[in-house]
Amino acid sequence: MASLKALRMRINSVKSTRKITQAMKMVAAAKLRRAQNRAESARPYAERMERMLASLGAAVAGQPDAPRLLVGTGGDQVHLLVVVSGDRGLAGAFNTNVGRFARTRIRELETAGKTVKILAVGRKGATFLRREFGSRFVGEISFAGKKVVGFEDAAEVAAKITAMLEAGEYDVCALIYNRFRNVITQVPSEQQLIPAALPEADSDALEGPQALYEYEPAEDEILASLLPQNLAVQIYRSLLETNAGFYGSQMTAMDNATRNAGEMINKLTLNYNRTRQANITKELIEIISGAEAV
Amino acid sequence: MATFQLEFVSPEKLLLSRPVEMAVLPAAEGEMGVLPGHAPMIVALRGGVISVREGGQDTEKLFVAGGFAEVTPTRVTILAEEATPVAQLSKADAERRIADCEKALAEATDATPEKREAAMARLLSARAMLAAAQAA
Numbered sequence: 001m002a003s004l005k006a007l008r009m010r011i012n013s014v015k016s017t018r019k020i021t022q023a024m025k026m027v028a029a030a031k032l033r034r035a036q037n038r039a040e041s042a043r044p045y046a047e048r049m050e051r052m053l054a055s056l057g058a059a060v061a062g063q064p065d066a067p068r069l070l071v072g073t074g075g076d077q078v079h080l081l082v083v084v085s086g087d088r089g090l091a092g093a094f095n096t097n098v099g100r101f102a103r104t105r106i107r108e109l110e111t112a113g114k115t116v117k118i119l120a121v122g123r124k125g126a127t128f129l130r131r132e133f134g135s136r137f138v139g140e141i142s143f144a145g146k147k148v149v150g151f152e153d154a155a156e157v158a159a160k161i162t163a164m165l166e167a168g169e170y171d172v173c174a175l176i177y178n179r180f181r182n183v184i185t186q187v188p189s190e191q192q193l194i195p196a197a198l199p200e201a202d203s204d205a206l207e208g209p210q211a212l213y214e215y216e217p218a219e220d221e222i223l224a225s226l227l228p229q230n231l232a233v234q235i236y237r238s239l240l241e242t243n244a245g246f247y248g249s250q251m252t253a254m255d256n257a258t259r260n261a262g263e264m265i266n267k268l269t270l271n272y273n274r275t276r277q278a279n280i281t282k283e284l285i286e287i288i289s290g291a292e293a294v
Numbered sequence: 295m296a297t298f299q300l301e302f303v304s305p306e307k308l309l310l311s312r313p314v315e316m317a318v319l320p321a322a323e324g325e326m327g328v329l330p331g332h333a334p335m336i337v338a339l340r341g342g343v344i345s346v347r348e349g350g351q352d353t354e355k356l357f358v359a360g361g362f363a364e365v366t367p368t369r370v371t372i373l374a375e376e377a378t379p380v381a382q383l384s385k386a387d388a389e390r391r392i393a394d395c396e397k398a399l400a401e402a403t404d405a406t407p408e409k410r411e412a413a414m415a416r417l418l419s420a421r422a423m424l425a426a427a428q429a430a
Binding site (some may be wrong): 038041042044045046048049051052055056150151154166212213214215216217221222224225226229232233236 | 303304305306307321322333334336337338362364373406408
């Protein structure tokens with residue numbers, strides 16, 4: 001059995017681990033709330049953007065010279081996957097989940113004979129995928145060290161994707177990220193960016209038939225400037241959801257760690273007390289048998 | 295007087311939402327005054343000043359660097375990346391922006407026509423910002 005001193009040291013070390021995980025949990029909870037607020041306040045813009053796009057898309061659909069961002073290159077050979085993950089670890093399976101999901105997709109696509117290119121946003125996902133798919137990497141973006149991920153950051157990613165499309169480096173672009181369902185559930189999912197999956201025009205909306213809109217300037221001109229913006233908005237949303245999901249996941253992970261540390265402390269304390277009693281009993285027996293011998 | 299709902303949304307948050315009597319938008323093809331009951335429209339905005347009229351007088355002037363607006367009979371939604379009250383615009387800022395844009399435009403001489411056009415639009419928007427700052 002371990003010595004009393006060794007046990008005492010272990011108990012102390014587990015106790016300080018528990019303090020750290022508890023503090024991390026609290027910090028994650030506070031940041032989660034802020035991240036959720038940000039995700040929520042970004043919603044109105046995305047909603048309105050979607051509505052405009054729906055009516056514009058319906059107006060432009062079928063035109064032969066529709067912008068490439070909307071219809072893609074027409075090919076289906078080269079796929080660009082934008083994988084969004086967290087920049088930091090200690091959040092349970094959060095980053096691994098999105099990485100695994102991406103890995104499955106990449107394998108699927110490659111089995112089907114497609115070429116895959118990866119643009120990794122976030123450090124952890126990048127490290128996860130580089131081991132196996134390092135040769136498919138075309139870029140890596142990380143916001144580590146940044147306090148708040150702003151819209152400019154998303155716009156930067158979008159600009160990169162657009163530039164690659166113009167250079168004809170891929171045909172289809174999809175976004176892979178952890179969708180934030182609620183604090184404890186994040187679902188890795190895929191969303192097609194190019195060709196744009198246009199929301200269906202909702203003709204039952206209160207505003208009346210969408211086709212009644214007038215456009216100034218012409219539809220395709222508005223669309224040409226609206227589409228890059230929409231791309232940035234989609235990416236921004238995925239960044240915000242990743243951010244919120246990350247803290248949610250970290251909170252859960254740290255909560256578990258705190259609980260496990262507590263259990264560990266209980267077990268060790270029991271062990272410590274047993275050992276202590278055994279030592280006392282042993283000493284008593286020694287004293288008594290010594291006294292009897294005299 | 296009749297009013298309509300004016301909404302101002304940036305990608306980060308809802309900046310403003312309140313009933314107003316009239317709004318003047320810097321649409322891509324010229325200034326556009328919107329009163330309640332306007333025909334539904336989707337407009338691209340260039341850089342310029344949005345002025346808001348409530349209670350019979352101009353109450354607010356906001357500078358936008360570009361964006362989109364959706365007009366319906368009961369509501370106007372403006373999607374813009376930033377909106378600064380004209381009083382808070384600084385001339386120095388605007389001049390710096392113009393200088394940046396001019397540089398970018400000069401560098402874009404061999405880029406695609408779309409890129410040059412975008413750079414030009416940014417420059418025009420920066421000039422509008424300077425004009426607004428000077429007028430304030």
